[in-house]
Amino acid sequence: MSKRGKRRTKKKSYQKRNRTVLVLLALVLILIYIIIQKREDESYASMTSASIGDIIDVIERGQADVSRYIVYGTHFNIEGSLDITNPEIDDVQVVAKKSSGEEITVDTTYEYERGEISFSTLDKINTGLDLETLDRDNYYILLKVTSSNGQMNYYSLSNDTEYTDPINYYTLTRNNSNNKINISFLTQNSVSALVLSVEKVSKLPDDVYDVVIDPGHGGNDTGAISGRYQEDEIVLENGLELKKKLEHLGLKVLITRDGTETDEYDTYNIYDEDGRVTMANESGAKILISLHMNSNESDFVDGGVEVYAAPNMDLSLAKSFADNIVEEADTTYSEMKTDKEEDGVYVRTIEIQNRNSATFRGYKGIYDSIPYLFIIREIGGISTGAYVNGSNSSYGENIYRNSNVGVEGYLIELGYMNVNTDLRNVLNNGDSYMQAITDSINSYYKIK
Ligand SMILES: [Zn+2]
Secondary structure, eight states, X not given: OOHHHHHHHHHHHHHHHHHXXXXXXXXXXXXXXXHHHHHHHHXXXXXXXXXXXXXXXXXXXXXXXXXXXXEETTEEEEEEEEEOSOOOEEEEEEEEEETTSOEEEEOOEEEEETTEEEEESOSSTTOSEEGXXXXXXXXXXXXXXXXXXXXXEEEEEEEOSSOOSXXXXXXXOBTTBEEEEEEEEEEETTEEEEEEEEEEESSOOTTOOSEEEEEOOBTTBOOSEETTEEHHHHHHHHHHHHHHHHHHTTOXXXXXXXXXXXXXXXXXXXXXXTSHHHHHHHSOOSEEEEEEEEOOSSOOOOOOXXXXXXXXXXXXXXXXXXXXXXXXXXXXXXXXXXXXXXXXXXXXXXXXXXXXXXXXXXXXXXXXXXXXXXXXXXXXXXXXXXXXXXXXXXXXXXXXXXXXXXXXXXXXXXXXXXXXXXXXHHXXXXXXXXXXXXXXXXXXXXXX
């Protein structure tokens, strides 16, 4: 071997060693990266500065099981149970406790039977813990049991549901500002806790909205027709106006159709990727307003407004819509009696009832046609009993039917197409109807 050759060999082995060192270094770096990632996953709590250690002293007594945790609209609710031997119970409450000790009490109903307390904050699906009012802090959701001798014991909550992913909730936009609330179960040294971590975000993620507007019908579905007027066109024009008004309040608004939809668009693709139900479910919005015009073959009514909401709801926002529309748009409450709860407010349980209920079993329509109130039911997930499961392939499948996060939906029949005063009022005065809806949202959610 020549000198040259020798040198080359030496150089080669030097390069080889160099490469080995580089490979080892890379492996070490990858390993470190994996460890850091794993740590971050495990200790989301410490990232958001929530830690079970903060409340360990109050939860030593034991844990309650959560069988349901739900976000519907702007409210959070839970249901669950606690095994307890001491039956001397004076009160049971769900509380949201800050690490500072400050407590928010959530209205709770409970029963004690054979060594078990079952509790629920879900009396109404849109009341409970108001996520919009929480300060930026960490809140531990605890069960507080007060004995008849006045002693108070706190129990932390463990997850006994099929839902394991954290919920990320974004508050409504107010003054260009939003909070993000991470709702998750943390486990540390076999103690589990349900924690809400509230932090400020600079803006909503691109795919998260405050409000969804759903102008009814569209495509080859005209809705009701009166002379040369079509329901789908009237509600679209008003929907676009409502969008402008809500955006003027600073809200981020998604509209389910904007008039560019083709003839392909109809009632058979609402669960498709760009269908109205899918869009609403994916929107991250807190509230949906669906706009319609009514019609009735028999001319029994003098027209007027009807606002529809889901069952088991506090109806004060629905009532506010009806009242404001009547007043600001100079119209009337509908005379329709069926499903009426209050003047202008309706809850049509037969089409929205939970699939397991006796009421639902008497209802056959869902597999023959799509009930017009499906939108309220199908965007609420388990809170409203969404159930379009694909068993009728022509209507598709609502893949969000089992979601524990739901959009609070209202369907507003502005007036009757076949009642002349109503039709003319909506055509000439649509702006006042939309202003009334905007005013209700503004005051109910304290936007401005
Ligand atoms: Zn309609």
